[in-house]
Amino acid sequence: MNRRIRKVAVLGSGIMGSRIASHFANIGVQVLLLDIVPKELTPAEQSKGLTLESPAVRNRIVNESFQNTLKASPAALYTPDLAENIRLGNFDDNLKEISDYDWVIEAVVERLDVKKALYEKVDAVRRPGTLVSSNTSGIPIHLMAEGRSEDFRKHFCGTHFFNPPRYLRLLEIIPAPDTDPEVVKFLMRYGDLFLGKETVLCKDTPGFIANRLGIYALLQTIRITEALGLTIEEADKLTGPVSGKPKSGTFRLSDVVGLDTTVNVAKNLYASGEKTDESRDGFLLPGIVEKLFEKKWLGDKTGQGFYKKIKDEAGKSVILALDMQSLEYKPAGKVKFETLEATKSIDSLSARLPVLMQGKDKAGEFYRQTFADISRYASFRIPEIADELYRIDQAITTGFGWQLGIFETWDAIGVKKGLEMMEALDHKPAPWVYDMVAAGHDSFYKTEKGNRLYYDIPSKSYLPIPGQEGFLYLRNLSDNIIWKNAGASLYDIGDGILNLEFHSKMNTMGAEVIEGINKGISVAEKDFRGLVIGNEGVEAFSAGANLAMLFMFAIEQEFDEINLVIGQFQKTMMRARYSSIPVVTAPHSLALGGGCELNLHADKVVASAELYMGLVELGVGVIPAGGGTKEMALRCSDLYQKGDPELNILQNAFMNIAQAKVSTSARDAFDMNYLQEKDLIVLNRSRLLAEAKQAAIELAENGYTQPKERSDVKVQGRAGIALFMAGIEQMKLANYITEHDGKIASKLAYVICGGDLSYPQEVSEQYLIDLEREAFLSLCGEKKTLERMQGLLNGGKIPRN
Template identity: 40%
Template structure:
């Protein structure tokens, strides 16, 4: 298989630029080309402008400043010769066949033999794209359909043609999987491929039915949200996000390409309200609003469109209680004799039937369609998983009762389910009517799969310890939001003793959306409200002791985070021998946001890391200053790469681009540390003492006078400064880690009694937002 060591992206629009950024995030040089603008003195202006926008994008397109330096902007008139250096050329220009084919002819003349060319098209069939082009081009050509934004959306639909070389497809598949972090789903050369064909049908059904039933859009978004396992944006929030003006174009494109018998045509009719909104500039979040808007003339009031009158009105909360009453289960909601229930059925019933209709057409495998919707539209469960949830026979019976067509795939599954677990293995029903083992790509290991055929070594209500083979144990958080509580601390202590006895190494990992949101604030607030100060101090002490035991255990410990690793979740990583982090890991010590200081060794570990860095000026103050400026403003790294810059991760820690490969990579790292393992030596810290505290106090006071810090910020930052500078220590007297931990503990306990801190904790629990008091 040929390596992909350099990439070109042609088309510097939103998608092309985003693809280029993700290639750069993988550490691969990428050439970003676009046309020469008319009347421009800078012939690279379009690509250079796109690069500048990428650097400022929010959410960030680049994982680090270094990644941005790997993108070289240019133009297709002066720099096509550089394609000869590229192994993969991605075309991401406007969705017009004539423009694409004209570009392909130029690419063919410039590229090197065997380089792969792909299109990011979402609407034009591959057979049309290669029409009239040389066979040499067709053999190296495929479609790679990314989803926006390319950094964060994990789905990549890969489409090959009859002439495409298997080696070309495998090179792209491997690179997209291992280097870009994508889950690659192979789709057939059909209009819309998988995710957009089903997703557009779902959105169209949801909009048409809501308009015709005259429902409130807040209720609609709630109905298709949590009950169906769909993101809280729902339908109308999602359309605002992607842009209302795309809807007519995508619908028209699909309608022109799909055969006459496709069920999509029955739903493809104009929605005058949508046309009206677009005409008035309401194209979604990129415009002045969409189905929802913020009325600044009315004091930034959130408003929503009334689907009956077409006028904006004040937004209201969804009738969640009525929806919940109708939907004790998903089937109960679909069966409920109410407007909510009828709407739910008319949207989801149609969508599930259409998913079954696509089996054998858009894709031959149930899992391909499920994965496409889970990752392309962020559904919690794929459509066939939802069919299993409501029951195949129930769905067939309901479709027949409504007089709707029943797809052959549903007849095939009658009396059964599409998914099952047999002898500890996940199996999926095939088009041949038989069940087949679900085979993960080589190197993909999921804890949820391993748990099917084994029992936990240890377990309580908040955590579990699993044997994952080869002498490696895995410690898993299972609490809500994976927040750290006394049960996790208790089981972690027991697990350390068990691993010492029966295993070679320990990996700390889970498959939640976030590694850990930090300590359980609800328990802390409850204890504070009943003045259980002794219990709170015991919890802090237990955490410090448990994390120290983890750090000095006689076996290697590897943390394997993904998503948020905040507060206590960050501190556990700081005490691991090594970390293998998913690229999308967001790490930070955020305790100041709730009026506290890190209390489980976070200050001590960060001081140790920055003090041992060789490129800082001499003396204790530079390291103290670095930690203070990071922790005092609750800095959260926006990627694993940025976490390395902030020393939440070490330069030697590993990064895994594909989330599904994280556990296998972490296990391999743990095993690599076993031979000759020796626990780390305890740190000895030289801290500046009161003189350093004075310097930090001056900085805090300056921020307070400028209005950049609140009164309680000053209190919390002052306590943090005391910890980081060593309290009353003399600069000539080094401190051991127990002394620094005592400073953390005492300042934590002082702050947790403060009314300002208790107000911050309560506000965070109620609103999810920090209180600026």
């Protein structure tokens, strides 16, 4: 069957339902979002003379839920206009309409009786072949399908999204006993290609995979924190980015998710684990969790949990942390451990983890205990919740945002070393681990010929991870590195395409990265047919230029050095634009400042849907000078023939730069003209490099020819400058910007308008680049610019001077 998803109905408009609906709207699917009809009028409805039959009343619940979603942060939609893809209704009036829909997703309250009653109604109106799935996080899938028609059961499955669905990449697929294997196959592929998810096939076991392991790890981490006498701030620091976990840490994550959610899932897992879970008691609630639950201190939704935000006497927000002994809140304290200090210079997580485990202080003990416990628990979950260990790692990394999975972490520490650590703490793993080591295997994963293999327990051998076709992972191609320096590496990724990877901190663009870009272009022009610039960084494609180096030159007033550095940066960007081979960039997450400018000069950008791109230099007191201001003037010039007044077009570009605006998604980057019609959005981040490689191949095979530098860039001259200066003065008078803000903005206006020209005319790219560099140099001589740079370098707080 050639199945297509054109329309999706989401039943239940709560937090998950509304956000699932929003994510389908993000990809252009038409969505019908339904909820129940209210049984009573509100006082406001009564005062308006409305009745229970009034349309506004009948749709009140779904309307309010969806409006809350539209206001939520982070945003559920790529851009606000995508809300037009969602139509709202209620079960009583609109459920019959699902007969025209391709997929029905249920996301109502977690009660089996409620779900089954709704499915009976759905079964009566759906057309044969329509997919039906549940977003349940814990109710057994097989119980929900009981009593339904044969066609319903064939097309019914669990599809467990993680909150927020736009951002968390895990989609667990849980077949019921009668689910057609073709349906499972379709959902696995659709989630990957169209929804951008890591689709993980799960068994119908309690909590499936991610929640079973993630909630266990969370509760045990809380216990270990209490046992070692650590504060919640200390535990959150230890379970944050330093150990490859999200910035929220354990306790902050609990506040965000809601303690009631954690408690409900934990109770369900305890109740269902009587016969299958040797560590069932791990789901009993720690004392501190029970106390907070009794007090209804559930986290963000109740205004307090493990943390509490208040306003001080000056009206400034202050974060207070809970003292787990006294249950009183106190100002969050600074965290310092010798173990953390010892790893500050280790950028690689795989290299950092063994050092963390060896710590002699409480931090080291905390890492050893948490590692040993979760690793033991995970080893015993095979084959109960998954037959293959890689599924466990896929689920925990994409569902809970860990950089490395449980078995990947164990590999980083060393399997034998990890075993010793676990045995010392009386946390012996499952027998199959000992069998693996006895057979001479010393890792759970290994790489051969560019393919990643996992240890298969039944065969006691290594097998390729299925579904790697269509993916390109640089971590699997270490044997293909043909050149590298401290900041960049060049990989031969096959088919005549070269890949340049940055690996500086936050992939910032210092001298080594600039050298890498030039080297990559030179090598590609000589021996290859295209260059991809992309990396597998977690936080950033590139956070921009190396500000520390520029600040050092500026503070010493080494303006000749700054001129050379900026000149070299500009030449490198222009070389990327005007090389003899196609240059394709693959940005994701952050692409700021110089990272944005590199993409602006690529032949094609293959962007991750989650792309936060912008020219943010004004925030630190300078203007974009790596061709960014020039490029936006050029792009505006190209738009002047399309109808809008020229100064309006230029003003949009000016304001995006002047406000250091960053796109909220790749789609938003299109609206800001940072991405153009030639560029491409990829939903699944894991497919980004493979798609970029294919784009480079297509450009080469379609007869790529080296472009020529432009000399036809229309600029506005004095007319544009006058418009912007008037606005700048008004903003200063209204105290919206400081005097120095105004000075920087006036420099930007001068450059983007082409300088002091008496009338609009055409200029060359080189002319605009020279203006950029001159303005940048002059601002580097400003004391207030140096103060802003220093503020960012000293902790991220830029003074509004």
